[in-house]
Amino acid sequence: MDGKGKRWKNFRFETKAIHSGQIPHDNTGGVTQAIFPSSTYRVGFPGDESGYVYSRWSNPTRSALEEILADLENGSHAFAFASGLSALNAVLDLLKSGDHVVAVDDLYGGTRRLFERLMRNFGLDFSYVDGTDPANFEKAVKPNTKLFWFETPTNPLLKLVDIKAVSAIAKKHNILTAVDNTFATPYIQRPLELGADIVHHSVSKYLGGHCDVIGGALVVNNEELAERLRFNQYAVGGVLDPFQAWLVIRGLKTLHLRMERHSVNAMKVVEYLETVDLVDKIYFPGIDGKAIPNGMTMPGGMLSFTIKADFETVKKFAMATQVFILAESLGGVESLINHPASMTHASIPKDVREANGITDGLVRLSVGVEHHDDLVSDLTNAFAAIKAVPVSR
Ligand SMILES: *Cc1c(COP(=O)(O)O)cnc(C)c1O
Numbered sequence: 001m002d003g004k005g006k007r008w009k010n011f012r013f014e015t016k017a018i019h020s021g022q023i024p025h026d027n028t029g030g031v032t033q034a035i036f037p038s039s040t041y042r043v044g045f046p047g048d049e050s051g052y053v054y055s056r057w058s059n060p061t062r063s064a065l066e067e068i069l070a071d072l073e074n075g076s077h078a079f080a081f082a083s084g085l086s087a088l089n090a091v092l093d094l095l096k097s098g099d100h101v102v103a104v105d106d107l108y109g110g111t112r113r114l115f116e117r118l119m120r121n122f123g124l125d126f127s128y129v130d131g132t133d134p135a136n137f138e139k140a141v142k143p144n145t146k147l148f149w150f151e152t153p154t155n156p157l158l159k160l161v162d163i164k165a166v167s168a169i170a171k172k173h174n175i176l177t178a179v180d181n182t183f184a185t186p187y188i189q190r191p192l193e194l195g196a197d198i199v200h201h202s203v204s205k206y207l208g209g210h211c212d213v214i215g216g217a218l219v220v221n222n223e224e225l226a227e228r229l230r231f232n233q234y235a236v237g238g239v240l241d242p243f244q245a246w247l248v249i250r251g252l253k254t255l256h257l258r259m260e261r262h263s264v265n266a267m268k269v270v271e272y273l274e275t276v277d278l279v280d281k282i283y284f285p286g287i288d289g290k291a292i293p294n295g296m297t298m299p300g301g302m303l304s305f306t307i308k309a310d311f312e313t314v315k316k317f318a319m320a321t322q323v324f325i326l327a328e329s330l331g332g333v334e335s336l337i338n339h340p341a342s343m344t345h346a347s348i349p350k351d352v353r354e355a356n357g358i359t360d361g362l363v364r365l366s367v368g369v370e371h372h373d374d375l376v377s378d379l380t381n382a383f384a385a386i387k388a389v390p391v392s393r
Helices: 013-019 060-072 084-092 109-122 135-139 163-172 223-236 242-252 255-273 311-319 350-355 372-387
Strands: 077-081 100-104 125-129 145-151 176-180 198-202 216-220 279-283 302-307 336-338 362-366
Touching: 013 060, 013 255, 060 077, 060 216, 060 242, 077 084, 077 223, 084 109, 084 145, 084 198, 084 216, 084 223, 100 109, 109 125, 125 135, 135 163, 145 163, 163 176, 216 223, 255 279, 255 302, 255 372, 302 311, 311 362, 311 372
Parallel strands: 100 125, 100 145, 145 176, 176 198
Antiparallel strands: 077 216, 198 216, 279 302, 302 362, 336 362
């Protein structure tokens, strides 16, 4: 439930990350948010003002997390879901059969799968554009366009979308703008401040931050949208459970510390990659020390690069690291390495993949918060391992 106070709204990010939404436990004075597993709540108990009825509708631990997320994104309301995809699904539930969505072409694979393999069955239509030029969104607008959906930075090519410009185009045409802010996090970028209507998160990534939660969230700054999303939680029920919510609350307390270190480590890794002969392109928001446009305050921990070698050799490289764990997902304290051509994007025909820039040589890193010298040595060893192997054709 809302109304536990906007007591932390005007504090700085780091203070809100630690204090927002936290209600000291009345009976014990415990300084951290309690986990409330109760599914149902006694009606009319003495002094009952909580408004809690049934935990699909609202739950005290989930409410605490939702209040923190609203404060961190500078929104009025947040809603926590069972996964990033179920949060996305709740956004699509705002639409009707016959509506059209414009999305960026470089998208999380599961997002495109939900659009194409499920939502098309319900009469929604989707177009994909290169989001680096805001005009491409406008060109794709049809009379029935109701939603712009994009990530920035995008996955896995780290393209940047100008949130302000795209939101302005959307307003002109009465279209909702939803930004998947999973890669940047609110510490680095706050889309609602730039004109977006909805912020989306997979909290499974940086917000949870320890690769031990699956969850999602939406944040808005608009009473009517909030009412519709609250109804969605109640009517559809894809909500985050209290224990997972508590883990995210715990993770958020160090988000600012982690993002600072992720960014510094990623910059160190990029500096190193720039010296490696086998490396061709590097995709990174802060590349070449250029100012990061678009309201981002630092580059974050995600980067991709291409190795001048064939499919098998690049796969071998990705399996030769020790600190970087070969795994999907991202945003945890541990560094991860991903070879899209053999992992996340393996099911896409090679020519389609390559047309979208996902070449055999592409490697994606989620740079963790280990010591950066160990990360660089780890990559050095992996390059040495593939240099020793003759490139087979
Ligand atoms: C992981 C991810 C999702 C999906 O979130 P889940 O929590 O896995 O359902 C959506 N968007 C982006 C950018 C992601 O990285």
